[in-house]
Structures are given as C-alpha cells and as structure tokens.
Amino acid sequence: MSGKSNWMWVSIGLLCLLIAAIYLATYYYSESVYFRSLYEGAVSDLKKLTMKVNILIDYGNGTQTWYNGTSVPRETNVLMATRIVALVKGTEYPGMGTFVDSINSVRNEGGKYWMWYIWNPDKRNWELGPVASDKYVLREGDTIMWRYEIPSF
Amino acid sequence: MESMAHGSSEKIVSTRVICLVIMLTSINLALNYVMIGIPNVKLMDLIVFLSGYLMGLVPGILVGVLTWLVYGTLNPFGFNLIILAATCSSETIYAVFGWLLKKLNIGSDIITLLDINGRKFWFTSLKFGLIGFLATSIYDLITNIASVVIVGLSPIMAIISGVWFALIHEVSNFAFFFFGCIPLITALKKVLPEKEVIEL
Numbered sequence: 001m002s003g004k005s006n007w008m009w010v011s012i013g014l015l016c017l018l019i020a021a022i023y024l025a026t027y028y029y030s031e032s033v034y035f036r037s038l039y040e041g042a043v044s045d046l047k048k049l050t051m052k053v054n055i056l057i058d059y060g061n062g063t064q065t066w067y068n069g070t071s072v073p074r075e076t077n078v079l080m081a082t083r084i085v086a087l088v089k090g091t092e093y094p095g096m097g098t099f100v101d102s103i104n105s106v107r108n109e110g111g112k113y114w115m116w117y118i119w120n121p122d123k124r125n126w127e128l129g130p131v132a133s134d135k136y137v138l139r140e141g142d143t144i145m146w147r148y149e150i151p152s153f
Numbered sequence: 154m155e156s157m158a159h160g161s162s163e164k165i166v167s168t169r170v171i172c173l174v175i176m177l178t179s180i181n182l183a184l185n186y187v188m189i190g191i192p193n194v195k196l197m198d199l200i201v202f203l204s205g206y207l208m209g210l211v212p213g214i215l216v217g218v219l220t221w222l223v224y225g226t227l228n229p230f231g232f233n234l235i236i237l238a239a240t241c242s243s244e245t246i247y248a249v250f251g252w253l254l255k256k257l258n259i260g261s262d263i264i265t266l267l268d269i270n271g272r273k274f275w276f277t278s279l280k281f282g283l284i285g286f287l288a289t290s291i292y293d294l295i296t297n298i299a300s301v302v303i304v305g306l307s308p309i310m311a312i313i314s315g316v317w318f319a320l321i322h323e324v325s326n327f328a329f330f331f332f333g334c335i336p337l338i339t340a341l342k343k344v345l346p347e348k349e350v351i352e353l
Contacts, residue, residue, distance in 0.1 A: 027317070
C-alpha cells in the first residue's frame with residue numbers, strides 16, 4: 001500500500017472523529033444553552049423571593065466585618081438575616097423575643113453585650129434597634145449593625 | 154448462465170444477481186422488523202453496502218430502494234412520503250460507497266477468514282468501519298434535513314435533536330462494517346463468483 005493511500009485513510013479516520021466531535025460539541029452546547037436559561041430563570045425567581053440587605057458586625061475591638069448585598073428571604077427579621085452570615089446563639093423569652101448571647105463565639109460578658117442598630121438614611125446615623133432582633137422585619141436595602149459594647153442605658 | 158437481456162453484447166443483470174437482490178432485500182426486511190425495537194441500529198446498511206460492493210451499483214441501489222419501499226410503507230411508526238423519499242434516496246449512498254470501494258480494490262485481497270491473524274485483515278476491517286461511519290453520517294444528514302421539511306424545525310435544531318440517534322447509528326454501523334464486511338464478502342463471493350459480478 002502506498003504512503004499516499006495511508007494518508008487518505010488517516011484523513012478519513014480523522015474526518016469520522018471530527019464528525020463525532022461536531023455532534024457532541026453541538027449537543028453539549030445546546031445543553032449548556034438550555035441549562036443556562038434554566039439557571040437564569042431560577043435566579044430571576046429567586047430575586048422575586050429574596051432581597052438584599054447590608055450587615056455589619058462590629059466586635060468592639062476595632063474589627064468590623066461587612067456583609068454587603070446579603071440575599072435574605074423577604075419578610076425576614078434581623079436575627080434570621082444575621083444567622084445567614086454569622087453563628088448566632090440566643091435565648092428566647094416568650095412574648096419578648098430572642099436575646100442574643102453570642103455572635104461568632106464572642107459571648108456577652110464583662111458588661112459587654114451584642115446590641116443591634118439600623119442605619120437611618122435620612123438622619124444619616126445608626127439607631128438602636130427598637131425591638132428584639134427577631135421582632136424587627138427588614139426591608140429591601142436596609143443596613144443593620146451588631147456592635148459588641150457596654151450598653152449606654 | 155442465464156441473463157435477463159440477450160441480443161446485445163452488454164449484459165445488464167444476470168438471473169443470479171436478480172435472485173440475490175431479492176434475497177438480500179428479504180433478509181434486509183426481516184432484519185429491519187426484528188431490530189425495530191432498537192432505534193437506529195440496523196444491519197440493512199451493511200447489506201446494501203455489500204450489495205453495491207459485490208454486485209455493482211444498480212443491484213446495490215435496488216436492494217436499498219426495494220427494502221425501503223416495503224419497510225417505509227409498512228412501518229409501525231407510520232408512513233410519510235417525504236421521509237420515504239429521503240430514506241430511499243439516501244440509502245443509495247451505501248451502495249455507491251460499496252461500488253466505489255470495489256473500484257478502489259479495497260478488501261479485494263482478502264480471500265478467506267484464514268487471514269484473520271494478519272495485520273492486513275484488521276486494517277482492511279478498519280477501512281470498512283470508517284467508510285461505514287462516513288456513509289452513515291451523510292445518510293443521517295440527509296434524513297435530518299428531510300425531517301426539517303416535515304416538522305418545520307431549523308436545520309441546527311434538527312441536527313441537535315437527532316445527535317444521539319445519529320451517533321448511535323454511526324457507531325453501530327462502524328462496528329457492523331468493521332466486523333461484518335470481510336466475513337460476509339468472503340461468504341457471498343462463494344455464492345456469486347467473480348465472473349458473475351457485473352460491472353455497470
């Protein structure tokens with residue numbers, strides 16, 4: 001068999017592989033387009049069910065951690081939102097709400113407690129949370145802060 | 154030897170070839186109905202290819218077209234004239250490829266299965282397998298385009314939706330051609346001596 005004939009058969013073999021590769025590439029591309037559209041649909045649905053809030057945890061020793069643009073379920077409260085970004089332990093007092101005992105293993109002690117605040121964009125200042133953290137329902141774009149401090153009251 | 158056309162110096166089709174065409178068509182039909190539960194896996198393409206290879210272009214085309222005329226009409230999945238036309242015409246590709254390979258003398262040096270230990274045997278089988286794959290991909294392309302006309306899909310969508318069917322068809326035909334061509338050629342050559350293989 002001549003060398004030219006060998007190359008012809010190698011070319012035919014490669015052509016067959018190319019055809020199979022084109023089929024697979026076309027198939028997987030169409031699959032990726034399909035699943036991308038599913039993903040975008042799911043994200044769109046998720047956006048309708050969630051909202052973005054900003055959370056600041058101030059450890060009182062100069063360490064501040066921001067969790068900006070945190071996605072939380074709509075109608076969620078401050079405590080639930082905080083539990084999304086940090087390990088929170090608390091004690092529930094029926095009728096009053098949950099008293100936070102520790103955040104990220106930093107416990108209330110030595111007269112220092114975890115207090116929560118909400119940013120007032122009109123007055124441009126932090127306002128102390130008016131109720132227990134699990135009683136306050138957040139709205140889209142709210143900014144809250146947990147500060148480890150000796151309460152002023 | 155009997156022949157269909159006397160009086161002219163050119164022989165058209167011998168009786169034995171006609172018998173073989175009918176017999177191979179019957180085998181094709183039986184195989185198609187037996188394998189109807191396995192989508193796109195059919196031994197018919199191999200038989201049509203071998204018909205073209207051993208008997209020439211016209212008998213090969215006849216085997217393919219006659220098989221589809223029956224199988225495409227009496228088909229549990231239904232009858233569609235456009236599909237029938239597409240399959241009838243595209244099935245001839247196998248006969249054409251068979252005829253061309255015979256012209257190129259591919260596999261003509263394999264006389265018996267005793268050559269199985271030889272490297273050449275497997276190399277020739279590989280060639281047949283590759284040709285089976287290539288012919289099937291052309292066949293699938295034509296039939297997919299026909300389905301575009303019927304269903305109204307875009308050509309790309311037709312190809313995408315039929316990717317797995319096409320791949321199954323091509324890979325199975327590669328295997329059938331790879332393992333089936335040489336044994337069947339050596340067997341059928343005994344039924345159809347070389348001197349009766351018509352050249353059209």
